[in-house]
Amino acid sequence: MSVKSKTGYRDVKAIVLKRIQDRVWQPGALLPAEADLAVEFGCARATVNRAMQELSDDGLVERRRKAGTRVKKAPLRQVKFEIPMVRAEVEASGASYRYALVTRNILVAPDWLRARLDLAPEAQVLHLECMHYANSNPFQFEDRWINLAAVPDAEQADFTAISPNEWLVQTVPFTTAEVRFSASAASESLAEFLQTPTGSPLFTAERTTWLNGLPVTNTRLHFASGYSMVAQY
Amino acid sequence: MSVKSKTGYRDVKAIVLKRIQDRVWQPGALLPAEADLAVEFGCARATVNRAMQELSDDGLVERRRKAGTRVKKAPLRQVKFEIPMVRAEVEASGASYRYALVTRNILVAPDWLRARLDLAPEAQVLHLECMHYANSNPFQFEDRWINLAAVPDAEQADFTAISPNEWLVQTVPFTTAEVRFSASAASESLAEFLQTPTGSPLFTAERTTWLNGLPVTNTRLHFASGYSMVAQY
DNA sequence: CAGTGGTCTAGACCACACA
DNA sequence: GTGTGGTCTAGACCACTGC
Missing domain, CATH: 3.40.1410.10 (Chorismate lyase-like)
Structure with a gap:
């Protein structure tokens, strides 16, 4: 009875990130399709999509239509600098x-x-x-x-x-x-x-x-x- | 009859950016609410939301619940560096x-x-x-x-x-x-x-x-x- | 309290790229 | 062709916060 609210895109992102770090999904591996993940996490595909897009922006996974989503082998990370006055x-x-x-x-x-x-x-x-x-x-x-x-x-x-x-x-x-x-x-x-x-x-x-x-x-x-x-x- | 497809979030972003650059919306000014913009652009609020969120990420506008969206006075921009091997x-x-x-x-x-x-x-x-x-x-x-x-x-x-x-x-x-x-x-x-x-x-x-x-x-x-x-x- | 953005949904259509 | 991600929609509820 204590199902702590719904699964948000932040939750999805955190779970996927953890699986990548824990090598459940190894570098180069193909992740399940958005639709499947949505079923697993019990949320809408749009929610999974937003999470995966952010992981893609962060340089952790690579996404291509039809080819699916893969864990990057060499996670090319980027640093953001503020340019202060x-x-x-x-x-x-x-x-x-x-x-x-x-x-x-x-x-x-x-x-x-x-x-x-x-x-x-x-x-x-x-x-x-x-x-x-x-x-x-x-x-x-x-x-x-x-x-x-x-x-x-x-x-x-x-x-x-x-x-x-x-x-x-x-x-x-x-x-x-x-x-x-x-x-x-x-x-x-x-x-x-x-x-x-x-x-x-x-x-x-x-x-x-x-x-x-x-x-x-x-x-x-x-x-x-x-x-x-x-x-x- | 040549209504070139629908207004996407990229279009919305571009239009809003142009208005900011052209001083239609001056630094510090309050922008219309998402719902109003959605009506003006003839698209869903979610589409406007995505565009505005990106502008917020880019440091061009500032958004706060209830207070609305304002053009930043000092657009604090950020630089992204790749950290190459x-x-x-x-x-x-x-x-x-x-x-x-x-x-x-x-x-x-x-x-x-x-x-x-x-x-x-x-x-x-x-x-x-x-x-x-x-x-x-x-x-x-x-x-x-x-x-x-x-x-x-x-x-x-x-x-x-x-x-x-x-x-x-x-x-x-x-x-x-x-x-x-x-x-x-x-x-x-x-x-x-x-x-x-x-x-x-x-x-x-x-x-x-x-x-x-x-x-x-x-x-x-x-x-x-x-x-x-x-x-x- | 009421207005704003933040998020989620269920469904849909599309673009693309692989087979 | 066909499966994938990319995007849009209409609607809904929520969280925050200024009034």
Whole structure:
């Protein structure tokens, strides 16, 4: 009499996952069809379908029409990183956030940037260098380029008051982007800004952003020494 | 008479996304309820629900019962990284892959590792150092620790023939893990292995793995100079 | 309390890919 | 052809939460 409610898609997912982990269904093995599982679990096929789709998204099983569902041999797992705004990241750590504009220049896009963003020759860009602090300690140095053809308003914006990141998120949200993580050595000026010895290894993120295919901005974020990025999966 | 089939959840998603991008629904604005949208699009509420759930997963809208669905002000987007196996990553680049075991030792877990993995005092671990090459060029130095209490078979495995990564994926797939990316300076020995100057900035990934809460392994992967990790979103 | 999203159902049709 | 997953439907009930 104590049949604890119905079997939800979460339950189905958990049961199937357990069977995979326990090798009831070994890597490469064919799972029963959705309809059969639905009978076994006493739920609708749609419920099983949702569970299996999520397992497929998670990279644990592989599904093909007619061929059925198989346990992946090499579960290719993927990590999800949130891309936080600097302010949020700093404040989440309990520190107080401060931002400062270092330099601001309008100039013709240098060649490497033209290539990177696929800009026209002589394209005008806004170049900004900024510092982000956590409790007055250097947190991140930002080297940003904004394509003025894509965002002309940027020329009027007051970047001493608002960081380019926040301004851009407000002005052109819902963009697509590419991110690249790497390690780089602190140049002399970077070392001074980040208060670290010249040549220190710095965790660096480069982000390039488009709006409907139109290149908007490119930025290199150099994090202070010791920074690391964590994710679970 | 040319009503091109029915409105699917992909269509709904695309339409809603377009309205958000076009500012028909501005950041922070409240969207119509699912039931209303279903009427407008001429489809079932479940279809709208699926579309909106995906937009929510994608970080573009925020949904709360009773409160309804709102366009996020700061669309916090997330990046998905595949965690490739070294061999696959090297071979995907067109290079030929080679693996070599450098050292192999069984010993009592050092303190930092005990703390990291929450191991018992005097826990036995297998320590492996390995090199991964791409076209005979150093690609990655792997510093791996395996908890023998969790995977006793590891003591018998022939790690001169198979890399610990591949062995572990075969032996204990379907684990959970934590990954941490950072930048570190090449030690003297690391520099030699990776054929780079001592102190060079290296992109480093540390991965810790559990199987049902039981700590399995910890590994630090030091990539050769110049390596970077890319993702799009 | 009442309105919203979250989930489940039973049934249906379709697209695809294997035999 | 035929069996599989992919999707849609109309309806229902539930869980949460703002009012």
